[in-house]
Amino acid sequence: DFMMALEEVKPLFGVAEEELEKRLRGGIIPFSGFIEDILEEGRLFINQVRKPDSTPVLSVALHGPPESGKTALAAKLALDSGFAYIKMVSPEDMVGFSESQKVQQLDKVFTDAYKSDLSIIVIDNIELLVDWVPIGPRFSNTVLVALKVLLKKQPPKGRRLLIFGTTTERTVLQQLDLFSKFDAEIAVPNVNSQAELAHILQHAGFSDRDQQRAIGELQEITGGADIGVGIKKILTGIETAKQDQDMAGRFARVMSRAIAANRS
Amino acid sequence: DFMMALEEVKPLFGVAEEELEKRLRGGIIPFSGFIEDILEEGRLFINQVRKPDSTPVLSVALHGPPESGKTALAAKLALDSGFAYIKMVSPEDMVGFSESQKVQQLDKVFTDAYKSDLSIIVIDNIELLVDWVPIGPRFSNTVLVALKVLLKKQPPKGRRLLIFGTTTERTVLQQLDLFSKFDAEIAVPNVNSQAELAHILQHAGFSDRDQQRAIGELQEITGGADIGVGIKKILTGIETAKQDQDMAGRFARVMSRAIAANRS
Amino acid sequence: DFMMALEEVKPLFGVAEEELEKRLRGGIIPFSGFIEDILEEGRLFINQVRKPDSTPVLSVALHGPPESGKTALAAKLALDSGFAYIKMVSPEDMVGFSESQKVQQLDKVFTDAYKSDLSIIVIDNIELLVDWVPIGPRFSNTVLVALKVLLKKQPPKGRRLLIFGTTTERTVLQQLDLFSKFDAEIAVPNVNSQAELAHILQHAGFSDRDQQRAIGELQEITGGADIGVGIKKILTGIETAKQDQDMAGRFARVMSRAIAANRS
Amino acid sequence: DFMMALEEVKPLFGVAEEELEKRLRGGIIPFSGFIEDILEEGRLFINQVRKPDSTPVLSVALHGPPESGKTALAAKLALDSGFAYIKMVSPEDMVGFSESQKVQQLDKVFTDAYKSDLSIIVIDNIELLVDWVPIGPRFSNTVLVALKVLLKKQPPKGRRLLIFGTTTERTVLQQLDLFSKFDAEIAVPNVNSQAELAHILQHAGFSDRDQQRAIGELQEITGGADIGVGIKKILTGIETAKQDQDMAGRFARVMSRAIAANRS
Amino acid sequence: DFMMALEEVKPLFGVAEEELEKRLRGGIIPFSGFIEDILEEGRLFINQVRKPDSTPVLSVALHGPPESGKTALAAKLALDSGFAYIKMVSPEDMVGFSESQKVQQLDKVFTDAYKSDLSIIVIDNIELLVDWVPIGPRFSNTVLVALKVLLKKQPPKGRRLLIFGTTTERTVLQQLDLFSKFDAEIAVPNVNSQAELAHILQHAGFSDRDQQRAIGELQEITGGADIGVGIKKILTGIETAKQDQDMAGRFARVMSRAIAANRS
Amino acid sequence: DFMMALEEVKPLFGVAEEELEKRLRGGIIPFSGFIEDILEEGRLFINQVRKPDSTPVLSVALHGPPESGKTALAAKLALDSGFAYIKMVSPEDMVGFSESQKVQQLDKVFTDAYKSDLSIIVIDNIELLVDWVPIGPRFSNTVLVALKVLLKKQPPKGRRLLIFGTTTERTVLQQLDLFSKFDAEIAVPNVNSQAELAHILQHAGFSDRDQQRAIGELQEITGGADIGVGIKKILTGIETAKQDQDMAGRFARVMSRAIAANRS
Numbered sequence A, B, C, D, E, F: 001d002f003m004m005a006l007e008e009v010k011p012l013f014g015v016a017e018e019e020l021e022k023r024l025r026g027g028i029i030p031f032s033g034f035i036e037d038i039l040e041e042g043r044l045f046i047n048q049v050r051k052p053d054s055t056p057v058l059s060v061a062l063h064g065p066p067e068s069g070k071t072a073l074a075a076k077l078a079l080d081s082g083f084a085y086i087k088m089v090s091p092e093d094m095v096g097f098s099e100s101q102k103v104q105q106l107d108k109v110f111t112d113a114y115k116s117d118l119s120i121i122v123i124d125n126i127e128l129l130v131d132w133v134p135i136g137p138r139f140s141n142t143v144l145v146a147l148k149v150l151l152k153k154q155p156p157k158g159r160r161l162l163i164f165g166t167t168t169e170r171t172v173l174q175q176l177d178l179f180s181k182f183d184a185e186i187a188v189p190n191v192n193s194q195a196e197l198a199h200i201l202q203h204a205g206f207s208d209r210d211q212q213r214a215i216g217e218l219q220e221i222t223g224g225a226d227i228g229v230g231i232k233k234i235l236t237g238i239e240t241a242k243q244d245q246d247m248a249g250r251f252a253r254v255m256s257r258a259i260a261a262n263r264s
């Protein structure tokens, strides 16, 4: 019935695009020049793998703070590549899997990828995939070693594969000796400046006055101009604020809590 | 027979309301202004999720001292929401479950929720759900990681989900890196002042004299006016006191022990 | 065959009284005023639960040194209550049970109790039930969490349940965060004074002279008047002494060793 | 097939006497007055249990250094008791048993004992029975807790049981909180003085001159008159010495090594 | 189905050469005199085993920094030996294997080797084969002990076996007491000097000017002439650089990051 | 299929002699007077067990540095004894065995031995048999306890058994409390002096000049006359040296590395 459990796993083929598009619901707001740089760098690696006589396997780690947009950017890059096989491996689709079921699933995705000339695999939320918990510390050795091996495994002749991994825990992956298995890395930043924040508020339909009030009150509460919050957290905060009469004020209060949480 | 064990689990559908009402047996006594604030804040999140083009998944942690009313308040909010699917996930209904049975159950409740437009899931007593014990420390990594993933999992298109979690162990959840997965938090306080206590005694039918005697003797024994005891512990203490000839005196003695236990 | 193993467990219904009476073989010797106080306090909690509109579930921890009479007192209270369902859950009846079989058994006893209007469950020797060993330390997390949950679980409408727990390890249960789940506690003392000891020797048929000689020699060996030994240990010591020509002298020697062991 | 494995265990009934006699092959050499004292003390406990209205269960720990004769003395006492049911539980008969098979076996022996009016169970080498290893430290929690429970379990009405336990690791059993579950203890000493050693050599057929030479050379090598070696080790050393031309000299050398090993 | 899982493992016979050639895709670039020394040393051991009356089993550890060419060199030596049985045991072919499946596979490869007169087994990436992770630390004791035993196991009469092991973790294998089980060791170096790097760039088709620019800029960024990077990392860096307009500049930037990573 | 796995184990009877002779391939070179002493001591223990009315079970630990000849010496003694039952228990024959399969195998070998009047069991490489790894430290408790018990278990009436154990880890076995279960010990030394080394080189066919050159160069490299290397390592080094033109020089270099490794 272990085999049965595996069968029950919904087939990943075909649905991959839908899966990836779901991660892009909030779009990619170009709130800073870094965003285009990241996409440019990603395209360069895609082209490297595209060249017939080049590296048969290449892996790139996208790392950055929580909710900074790592998954969305990896999804965007994968969708735009035009590669034959595109797949996201995510802990979301493995709730309740045993360690060995996870490894079987990973192995299957790689084996499937080896059947196409050009493939991209996005391994999302690696720290959750290996069941990382800081207390102990604990993690799945089995999944970790499988990842180490798969990142370095040579595809069969003529097949080429690009792997994007996303993680909030670069240091942890370094301690686990997993980070060094990636051939390259791309850092994804928080929304950091008031100008970047204003760009996003504008995009969300805040009037100029509301933008100024929100940012002004936020500076007042936090006592500084630094933001340092992930784009996704900001988008959620905007939604909460919209429920309140005092939208700008509520936004400032919600954001100030997020900023405080990051500082502690 | 693992599957069989799961079948035997009594179906949660339909009975959810009854389950939630059971948690409200003692009613919601408005012993302080904070109680209405909490309910107001909760309703704001419910409305945020209700809006069609807003956050598809939102999670709120209700945390506070033991027996302070967290579960009752979450139940109240859920019952009043009018959402199509309302479910409480509680360790009480999982006695004897293996870690993986717990995860299967959690996964099932979320999968069921994704079938309704608007859903609320109350995850009760999270520290017990993850088998937390301070010695070791020990906890279920499997359930913990499943919670982390489910709190962040995107529902299918058009489905929206609000999650309330209750816990006495905010710091523990922070150490386990679970607390940061919640989008917002609401603090539930103890009964703290003599005025609040008087309000409750009044509600329980104590005469003015008995209220004064009880509170006076309590202040004498503890040497202070601070209470700092959960509403549920106070309601139980009142019941015990009612068995005694000297109701007010017995109540003071029982409460003084609860206060002492909290201080140590 | 796990189910089969459970079937083989001898049914607990009906035999409960016999089981409880076995624990009372030595009777309850009123060697001190505390004994009546304890019984009085216990009866108050029984009455609290008996009242129809009162607390549906109440739990009381009986704690004290080894062999001080905790189990006998809990058995006495339960037997005298006249409640419809009375059951003792004891590690003695669970030798060789796996952790999950213990939890199943516990769950069954609670489920059975919920079928009667008024029930008492005595959970004996909690530290052994959770497999506590100080080295490590080790214990059964599974049984521990099940106890925490069951102590707080609400019975169905109209059912009321009183739980007595016995333990020698109050501090341990506090560290395990289990003790705070009890609503009340009763301390069971050792036999501490020479007067109390004399009362017991008298009851065992020692002549006045033998009592005096025994207590005198004991004071001489230990160099003090403090006793601090459990009632059951004293009753066993009396039996050993009766084998010896020099009954009083032998009793003094046996007791002095028990006192020394407690001091170290 | 777990059941089958248990069936294969050779039935312990009837063969018990043979089993016990095997442990007495070297006889009981009365090399010191302590030996008779130990036997006398043991008989007193046997008589205590024999009395119809006395303690229904009594447990005595025989502890002492390795190879000091603990098992032989317990076997002697059991064989001489004339009780209806006599059984030795030894790790020797449980090689390859899982923890739970050991517990099943222990439970069975106790259950069998409860069927006779008067029974003696010898639990041999308790530290090995619980798989104790000082590194870690490690031990079988399951077997340990089963022993704790069984030592205190009340036999059915009218049945009486005496338990002898043997161990070299009194301190370990104290740390494991197992030693305190015994009602009494008997210390078994090494062969300590030259006079005691001479008594044994005499018994083994050494001439007076050989005795003197052996003891003299031993004192010379070790630089002292203290022996401190178990009776069994001495009997084995005598056998080795008998292979050598220079019997007395070889004995002295072999013994000096045993003495050195104990000192380190 | 454990047996079935083993069956499913694709037969290793015959395909071995293809497997080994895959590891040699980048060829062996003689960028330094050490490369020939290593191959010479390897051939000496091959000849030792070839001699009929010599050592029946000999093991050699190839150790060095990541991506320094260990596997390629072992593959080259094995392919050139002309031995009857040549096999690579690699974690890549054991993704998802349980510890005991790994051991079964190892045992099978050795058993197969014992059937040929002359065999070479390459055990690749030993630190991954034993699931080594520095945190904890953790590793598979089962696989580790199997390796220790197999490295020392005598083949049947007339069979002779050479074992190459590769690892980046010499110190770890020493701590695990595995390294000392090898009869000899060969150190594989990084590309260390600018001259060596130039040799490789030349081989990759860089013009003399591009070589100079690349090495010049690299020296400028890193502030030194030391390289200290594995050959494979350099070959991958060259591929990435080829995507960029500014090939030499990009190569310098990519390499400088690799050098920085090694220094931290 | 656990039983099946055991069946598949190739029967050990009859082949034992062949197995033992395999360990003696390099013969026993009498390179020092200690070698004869060891064999003499071993024969004395064999004779002790041979005597009908003597010790029914005797165990002797052969301990010494790696590759010093422990196994060969134990095999030699066993083969020369003429006992009816001779068996070697070696980790080599248990690759892939679970802990409990190892214990079953051990138990079987002892049970078989008890069927013959006179038996010798060689337990080889005890530290590997118990899966000892210094990191952790880790080891198989199950196998360890089984060994402790079996070393002390009394054979049936009339059967006598001698056990040789070999190990490189005397201190470890002492910490595990296993070493003290042996009745005697024999230390096996390294090749330590230049004279001993010359004896071996001579035996291997080195001319007097080659001997002098090899030893001279070795002294030069290591800066001293101490050797301290196991006989087996020396014999392997001789084979490697024979591949080189400069046999004496190569031997010196190979040996110097072995000496250096031992010093670190």
Ligand SMILES: Nc1ncnc2c1ncn2[C@@H]1O[C@H](COP(=O)(O)OP(=O)(O)OP(=O)(O)O)[C@@H](O)[C@H]1O
Pocket (backbone or CB within 6 Å): A023, A024, A025, A026, A027, A028, A029, A030, A031, A035, A065, A066, A067, A068, A069, A070, A071, A072, A073, A125, A166, A168, A231, A232, A235, B152
């Ligand atoms: N410039 C941007 N970059 C990335 N995401 C953006 C950007 N602008 C808007 N978004 C939106 O922000 C959200 C980013 O969420 P995403 O899940 O990708 O973050 P994450 O870093 O992967 O979070 P987590 O740490 O939880 O994995 C997406 O909904 C995306 O559509």
Ligand SMILES: Nc1ncnc2c1ncn2[C@@H]1O[C@H](COP(=O)(O)OP(=O)(O)OP(=O)(O)O)[C@@H](O)[C@H]1O
Pocket (backbone or CB within 6 Å): B023, B024, B025, B026, B027, B028, B029, B030, B031, B035, B065, B066, B067, B068, B069, B070, B071, B072, B073, B125, B166, B168, B231, B232, B235, C152
């Ligand atoms: N203002 C109030 N807020 C919450 N609960 C109240 C209030 N007034 C009365 N109650 C009653 O008090 C009890 C609170 O118990 P509840 O189980 O909700 O507490 P809890 O904080 O969840 O406890 P625990 O820490 O054990 O989970 C309920 O019976 C509820 O009906």
Ligand SMILES: Nc1ncnc2c1ncn2[C@@H]1O[C@H](COP(=O)(O)OP(=O)(O)OP(=O)(O)O)[C@@H](O)[C@H]1O
Pocket (backbone or CB within 6 Å): C023, C024, C025, C026, C027, C028, C029, C030, C031, C035, C065, C066, C067, C068, C069, C070, C071, C072, C073, C125, C166, C168, C231, C232, C235, D152
């Ligand atoms: N006043 C008393 N209180 C309790 N027990 C008494 C009293 N007088 C006599 N006894 C007898 O003393 C014995 C007490 O033993 P009991 O097993 O109840 O102790 P315990 O505290 O539960 O021991 P343990 O710590 O081993 O669980 C019983 O046989 C009981 O009949």
Ligand SMILES: Nc1ncnc2c1ncn2[C@@H]1O[C@H](COP(=O)(O)OP(=O)(O)OP(=O)(O)O)[C@@H](O)[C@H]1O
Pocket (backbone or CB within 6 Å): D023, D024, D025, D026, D027, D028, D029, D030, D031, D035, D065, D066, D067, D068, D069, D070, D071, D072, D073, D125, D166, D168, D231, D232, D235, F152
């Ligand atoms: N006075 C004595 N007391 C005990 N045993 C004696 C005495 N005289 C001779 N013997 C013999 O000495 C041996 C004692 O061995 P025994 O196995 O009983 O020791 P032990 O203390 O149980 O050893 P271990 O620590 O290994 O369990 C037996 O063979 C016994 O016949």
Ligand SMILES: Nc1ncnc2c1ncn2[C@@H]1O[C@H](COP(=O)(O)OP(=O)(O)OP(=O)(O)O)[C@@H](O)[C@H]1O
Pocket (backbone or CB within 6 Å): A152, E023, E024, E025, E026, E027, E028, E029, E030, E031, E035, E065, E066, E067, E068, E069, E070, E071, E072, E073, E125, E166, E168, E231, E232, E235
């Ligand atoms: N002189 C050389 N020595 C070794 N490999 C070389 C050499 N020149 C070119 N190569 C190429 O460099 C690559 C070396 O990669 P290889 O996988 O052998 O390194 P590795 O040290 O085993 O890496 P890892 O530490 O990841 O196991 C191969 O593609 C090989 O063809």
Ligand SMILES: Nc1ncnc2c1ncn2[C@@H]1O[C@H](COP(=O)(O)OP(=O)(O)OP(=O)(O)O)[C@@H](O)[C@H]1O
Pocket (backbone or CB within 6 Å): E152, F023, F024, F025, F026, F027, F028, F029, F030, F031, F035, F065, F066, F067, F068, F069, F070, F071, F072, F073, F125, F166, F168, F231, F232, F235
């Ligand atoms: N004097 C000697 N003593 C022992 N072995 C010798 C002697 N002379 C030659 N030999 C040969 O040396 C080798 C010793 O190897 P053996 O496996 O017995 O060593 P070991 O100490 O058991 O090694 P390990 O520590 O790996 O178990 C054998 O091949 C043996 O024939």
Ligand SMILES: [Mg+2]
Pocket (backbone or CB within 6 Å): A070, A071, A072, A124, A125, A166
């Ligand atoms: Mg993400």
Ligand SMILES: [Mg+2]
Pocket (backbone or CB within 6 Å): B070, B071, B072, B124, B125, B166
């Ligand atoms: Mg609650």
Ligand SMILES: [Mg+2]
Pocket (backbone or CB within 6 Å): C070, C071, C072, C124, C125, C166
């Ligand atoms: Mg009790």
Ligand SMILES: [Mg+2]
Pocket (backbone or CB within 6 Å): D070, D071, D072, D124, D125, D166
């Ligand atoms: Mg013994």
Ligand SMILES: [Mg+2]
Pocket (backbone or CB within 6 Å): E070, E071, E072, E124, E125, E166
């Ligand atoms: Mg490699």
Ligand SMILES: [Mg+2]
Pocket (backbone or CB within 6 Å): F070, F071, F072, F124, F125, F166
């Ligand atoms: Mg050996």
